[in-house]
Amino acid sequence: MLLAGLVVHAYGIEGPAFLRLFMLAAAGFAVSMFLRAAWRLPFFALLSLAAVFLVFSPADGAWLIACGVVLIGTCHLPLPLWARVALLLAIGGLLAASRAGAIAAPWSSVVWPILGSMFMFRLAIYAKSLATEPRQGRIWAALGYFFMFPNLVFPLFPVIDYQTFRRSHFDKDSAVIYQQGLLWIARGIVHLLLYRLVYQRVVNDAADVEALGDLAQWMLGTFLLYLRVSGMFHLIVGMLHLFGFRLPETHKLYYLSRNFTELWRRINIYWKDFMMSFVFYPVYFRVKKLRPAMAIGIATAAVFATTWALHSYQWFWLRGGFPVTPQDILFWGLLGGLVIVGAIRELRPGPKRLRGAARWSLTEGLRTSGTFLLFCFLWSLWSAESVGQWIWTLGAAINVDAKGALLIGAAIVLLTWLGGRSRDALSSARPVLRTVLPLAALLVLAIPSVVGLLPAPVADKVAALHTTGLNVRDAELQHRGYYEQLDVRARLATQDLDQPGARRDEWQDLPSTGVLRLRDDFLERDLLPARSVVWNGNAFSTNRWGMRDRDYELEKAPGTLRIALLGPSHVMGNGVGDGETFEALVEDRLNREHALPGIGRYEVLNFGVDGYCLTQQVRMLEERVFDFAPDVVIMTTYHANRAMSRVFLYKTIWRGVGIPHEEVLQLVRSAGIEDVGRDGLPVPFEPWRRAARWVGVNVRMPGAEIEGRIHGIVDEVSDAAIARFARVARERGVKPLVVALDAVVERETRELPNQEALRAAGLPVVNLLGIYPEERRAALRVASWDDHPNAEGHRLIADRLYPGLAAFIDKEFAAE
C-alpha cells in the first residue's frame, strides 16, 4: 500500500483529489484491519461519508448526502411498490430537469457527475434487491453502497451489484482479499500509466491520417485508450477490496479475447452482468418458447439496444448532454450482431476447462489477433467524429507503406503469440511479485537521475508517463475552440471526467462574453469595439477600434514609433487582465528604457484576436492595421497555427466565403474544394459522388473529406500567408518582423514552423519557442485545462521579447 501510494504521488495519478482519497483509503485500511467484524461495514460507510467533505465544499457535500438519503429513503417508504417507483421516477425527473438546466440547483455543477454516477444505475439495482436483502446492517450497507468513497473521484464507475457487494464482504480470509485488492491497485496504476503513454505518444489525429501506417496507428491508439477505463476500474475495485468487499474482476485480458462474445464477457464485466440481470434473462424468459437461437438472438439484441441507450443516459448525468450519433447506432448494432452470431454458435456443445490448455495453439492465437484487429476497426468507428470522417479516413488504407505493414504485422505476431497461450500461463506469477515488481519498477523510473541514464527515446516515453495535461492534438483543439469535442473524441476515456473539484465546467469561452464577433467574410472573427466584461475572473476591455488594448488615436503623433502586433489568443491575452498582456508590458518598458533620438514615444497596438491563424493575421493587417500607419508590424507564428489554419479554411470553404487572397484561392482550387456544396447527401470520394449524381441523387462532399483535402494544402496556405505578409508590409513601407511564440504547451518543439517560407521572405524572427521551463510550466499556465500563459507567463514573455524587439528597433530605426 505504501509502495502504491508512493507511485500515485510520484506520477500524479488521477490528480491531487485522488491522492487525498488514496491516503484516506490507506489510513482507513489500517484502522479497518483491527476493527471487530461487526464494525467494519459501519466504518466503511462513515469513512465514505467523511470523504465527501474531503472532495467537496461543506455545502456541496451536504447537498450530495441529503439528495442521496432522500433517494435511498424513498426506496424504504411503507408504500406499495408501484407508489415507491412512481415517487422515485418523479424525483428522478426533477433532478433530470435540473441537470438539463431547466431548474436551478442549489449545489454547484461539480456535484452533478458524482450524484448521477452514484445513483443512476445503483438505485435500480438496490430497489430490485430489497425484497431478498437481509435486514441486519441494512442502513450501513446502503450508505456504503451508494456513497462508496472511490466514486468521489471516479464518476465513471463500475456498475456494482448490491447483492454481491453485501454477500462478498469478508466472505473469505481477509489476507487473501487484501492481497487481491493490492494486486488490482497495482494493475490499475499500470493501466493508467500505459494509457498516458498511448494518449501522449501513440494516438494520432484522424485528420492527419494519410497512409496505412497512420491509419493503423489511429485505430490501435484509439482502442488502447480504453486502458484508462480498465485502469480506473481496477483501482476502484482494488481499493474496495481493502475494506473487505471481495468483488469480482472488472476486466479480464480483454485485448486477448478469441471472439466477440468472449470480448463482451471480458471487457467491463460488471456492465455485462448488469445487462444479463436486467435485460438478457428477463427478455429470454419471455421469449424462450421460441427456438433457442431465436430467443437468444432477441435477448442479445435487446441487451445491445439498451446498452446503446444507457450510454447516452450515462452521458447525460455525467456531462449534461444526450449524444445520439449515427456512429453510436452503427457501432452497437454491428457489435451486437457479432455477439449474437457468437452466442448462437456457442449453443453447440463445447468443452470448458478449469485450467486452460497448456500447449500453445496457432488457431487460438489467430482467432485472438483477428478479434483484436476487427474490434480496433469497429472501435475506430465509435471514436470517429462522424461516419463520413471514418469512411474518409479508411480511404488512406490504399496508400500502403512500410510503417503500416510493420505495425499490423507486429500486432498480429504479438497477439497470435499471446493469444495462443493458456490464459493461466499469462497470469501464473505469484500475486506478490505481480504487485510489487511493477510498482517498484515505476518508482525507480520516477527518479530523475535514473531517467537521465536512459537513451533519449526511452526517456521521452518515461516523461510521457508523468504528463498529465492534454496531448499535442487535443491542446491544438482547445486552441481552435473545439475543446468541447473532446467529449466525443475521447468518449469514456476522457481526460477530465475525474476532476470534480475543477472549475472547467464553469470556464467561459470568449464568444459567450459577447466581445467576439463572428463575421461572414475572410477575417471570420474580430473583437467588438468599446466592450468591457469580466472573463473568467479577469477584466477584459476593448478600445474604440476593437483592440484588446488601451486607447490610441488613429493619427500617429509626431515622434511616435508605432508597432502593430498581430497574433492569436495568447497575444490577445486569454486568461489575464487588462494591462497584464506582454504587449502592454513591452510597450511600457520601451517607453521607460529605450530612448532613441527622434523617437519620443513607443506605441504597441495589440491586434491579437482569439483563434487567429497566419492568414487571418495578414487579412487583419490589410483591412485595419495600415490605417494606423505603423512603423513595424509583427506577425506571431506558433505550432498550433497549423490546426488553426485548418479550422479557418474549413469554415471559409464550408460557408462559401469569397477568398480575396489569390494564392490561397489557387491552393483551394488545386485541392478540389473551391465549391463543396452545402446541401445534399454527404458522400465520400469523388467517383462515388459522380456515380450518385448520375443516378439523380443530390450529394455533397462530407466534412471529413473537406478536412482531409485541407490537410494536403494547409502548410502551403501558411507559407503563402508569410510571403504575403512580407510583401504587403514592405509595399507600405512598414518593417515586418515575426515573433515565434507558443502558449504554455507540453512537448513544445523549438523547431521554427514554416522555416523555409520565413527564410524565402527574408523575414527577421525573434524566436521565443521553448521559453517556458518545464518545471515552471504549471505555474505559468492559466489553469491545468487552459494552457494560455497567465500574468506571470506574460511577464516572462515580455522579458524575453524586449531585448529582441529593442535590437530590431535599433537596427532598423537608430540610423534614421
Next chain:
Amino acid sequence: MNDIRSVLRAYILENLLPGEDPSNLTDDTELKESGILDSMSTLKLVTYLEEQFAIEFAAADLEPANLSSIAALQRLVQSKL
C-alpha cells in the same frame, strides 16, 4: 439433496468440463468467476435442470448469488421442488 448435487456435478463435468479431474470441482468451486458458467452455459444448464426436475425458473432466479457454486445451485433447485 444429494441427488440434485450429483446431477449438477455430472452435468458440469460432462458438458462444461469434459476431461477435467472431478476432484478439481468441489461444491464451493466458483462457477461464474472461474468462467465455467457464462450466459450461454447458464441457459443450457437451466434448461437441463428444468427438464430433469420438472421445475421452472424465472429470470430473477438467475442472480449471481444463485449461480456462484454447486452448493448455491443446489439450494436454488431445492427451493423450486
